[in-house]
Amino acid sequence: MSRISVLLPMLQNWSCHNCGGCCREHEITITESERQRIESQGWVSADGVPTDRPLLVRAGGGWRLNHRDDGACVFLDDAGLCRIHSKHGEAAKPLACRMYPYAIHPAGAGLTASLRFSCPSVVQNLGVSVTGARAEIESLASEALQSKRAEVACPELRAGLQFDWGRLTRLLAWIERGLEQTALSMALRLQRLLLLLELLEQSRPDAVTEESFGHLLPALYVTAERAFSGAAAGAEAAPAELRPQRLARMMLRQLVAQLLRHDTAETVAAGPQRRLRLLLEGVRMTLGLGMVPRTPDPNSVRVAFVERAGLAGPRRRVRFAELERGFGGGSREIDELFHRYFHVKLQGRAFCGPAFYDYSVIDGLRSLVLMYPAVLWVARLRASGEDRGVLQLRDVQAALAMLDHNFGYSPVLALRTSRRRVQQLAQLRQIAPLVAWYGR
Ligand code: SF4
Incomplete structure (x- = not known):
C-alpha cells in the first residue's frame, strides 16, 4: 500500500x-x-x-x-x-x-x-x-483513506465566498504568527484574531481573490495588531465595558452544556431518566441561576487529573455567580497550553469544512476561539469546587480534556442552531468580551 x-x-x-x-x-x-x-x-x-x-x-x-x-x-x-x-x-x-x-x-x-x-x-x-x-x-x-483519495474542496471563507486551500494556508500562517506573540496574554492574542476575522469578513469579494489576497492579509494583520497594541493594559484588565452581555454569557453556558455532554453506551442505556435529567440541566445552564449542575468526570479525567495526582477532585457544589469573578488571569503555562491546542487544531484543519460540520473558515475559527472562554468557564468550576479562587494548570487541562471530546464530534453541535449561535455572537460582537472576561 x-x-x-x-x-x-x-x-x-x-x-x-x-x-x-x-x-x-x-x-x-x-x-x-x-x-x-x-x-x-x-x-x-x-x-x-x-x-x-x-x-x-x-x-x-x-x-x-x-x-x-x-x-x-x-x-x-x-x-x-x-x-x-x-x-x-x-x-x-x-x-x-x-x-x-x-x-x-x-x-x-x-x-x-x-x-x-x-x-x-x-x-x-x-x-x-x-x-x-x-x-x-x-x-x-x-x-x-485507501479508497477515498478524491481531492476535497476547500470550505468557503464565509457563506457564499469561495476559497482555496492555498489561501487558507496563507491565512493560517498569519494567524499562527499572531498566536506566537507570547509577550501578550492569550486573551489579547485572541481578541486580535477576532478583529482580523471581522475585517476579513467585511472585505469585498474582489479583495480576497488569489491576486489580491497577498496584499490584503498583511494589511489586515497590521490593522488588528495596532488596534490592540495601545489598549493592551486595558484589555488585560477586562474593563467594565468589556463585560459580556447577559445573553452572550447565557449562550456560552449553552455551548458548555453541549460540549460537556458525554454519550457512551453506558449512559445511553440509562434511557428516558437520563434524557430528562439532561433536559433539566440544560434549562439550568441556560438560566444560570443557583447551583451549577454536577457533571461527573469522564474516566480519563478522573484517572489522569484526580486519582494519579492523589486528589479528591471537586468536592462542593458551586453557584453560577461564583464563576463570574476574576480567577487570576491566564498564567504563562495556561497560555502555553492554549497555544499548543490552537496550533494543533489549525495545523490539522480541524475547525472547518469536512472536519467540522462543513463550517466556513470564519465560522470555524470563531468556534475554535470560543473554546477558550468555554474551557476557562469549566476550569473555574473545577477550581471553585476545590475552594480555590485562582486557576491551576490542571484545572484547565482537565476542562480541555472534557470539552474537546465533543469539538467536531458531537451531533448536537452539528445542528443549525449551534452554528447560528456562533454567528449571532459574532454579529453582537460578543466573542471578544467573552474571551476577555473569562481570561481574567
Ligand atoms: S485516552 Fe489517551 S492515554 Fe488514555 S488510554 Fe486512550 S490513548 Fe491512552
Whole structure:
C-alpha cells in the first residue's frame, strides 16, 4: 500500500499512558473484515473477556465493540490494556482504536493530522514528539483513506465566498504568527484574531481573490495588531465595558452544556431518566441561576487529573455567580497550553469544512476561539469546587480534556442552531468580551 504524506503539528507530544479513557468513552465501530478477524481470534472466558454478553454488537448498519456494565470495552483489562493488543499484537486491533487520538483530515490533495485533546496524554503533552511518529501516522492514514483519495474542496471563507486551500494556508500562517506573540496574554492574542476575522469578513469579494489576497492579509494583520497594541493594559484588565452581555454569557453556558455532554453506551442505556435529567440541566445552564449542575468526570479525567495526582477532585457544589469573578488571569503555562491546542487544531484543519460540520473558515475559527472562554468557564468550576479562587494548570487541562471530546464530534453541535449561535455572537460582537472576561 502506498504511503500518503501527512502534515503534522510541530508542537505536540504524545504516547499512550493507559488511563483507559478512550476504551470507555468511545463507541468503536468496526468494518466487516475487522469483525471477521476478531471472531476468528477465538476469545474464551480464560482470556478474561465477559461471557454474559456478545463481544460484538450491531450498531447502525454495521458492528461495534461491546461494553461492560461499568462502561469499559469488553476487551479492556484491569491494568488498562487492550486484550486484543496483548494477545495478538497492535495490528490486530480495529483501525479506530489504533488511530486514536489522531484525526486525519483532507486538505486539498494532501492530508493533515490533528490530535484529540480528550486524551489526557495529549493535553499534558506527554510522550514523544508526534513528528517522530510520522511513519506510523502516514501508515494509518493510508489504511483509513485507501479508497477515498478524491481531492476535497476547500470550505468557503464565509457563506457564499469561495476559497482555496492555498489561501487558507496563507491565512493560517498569519494567524499562527499572531498566536506566537507570547509577550501578550492569550486573551489579547485572541481578541486580535477576532478583529482580523471581522475585517476579513467585511472585505469585498474582489479583495480576497488569489491576486489580491497577498496584499490584503498583511494589511489586515497590521490593522488588528495596532488596534490592540495601545489598549493592551486595558484589555488585560477586562474593563467594565468589556463585560459580556447577559445573553452572550447565557449562550456560552449553552455551548458548555453541549460540549460537556458525554454519550457512551453506558449512559445511553440509562434511557428516558437520563434524557430528562439532561433536559433539566440544560434549562439550568441556560438560566444560570443557583447551583451549577454536577457533571461527573469522564474516566480519563478522573484517572489522569484526580486519582494519579492523589486528589479528591471537586468536592462542593458551586453557584453560577461564583464563576463570574476574576480567577487570576491566564498564567504563562495556561497560555502555553492554549497555544499548543490552537496550533494543533489549525495545523490539522480541524475547525472547518469536512472536519467540522462543513463550517466556513470564519465560522470555524470563531468556534475554535470560543473554546477558550468555554474551557476557562469549566476550569473555574473545577477550581471553585476545590475552594480555590485562582486557576491551576490542571484545572484547565482537565476542562480541555472534557470539552474537546465533543469539538467536531458531537451531533448536537452539528445542528443549525449551534452554528447560528456562533454567528449571532459574532454579529453582537460578543466573542471578544467573552474571551476577555473569562481570561481574567
Ligand atoms: S485516552 Fe489517551 S492515554 Fe488514555 S488510554 Fe486512550 S490513548 Fe491512552
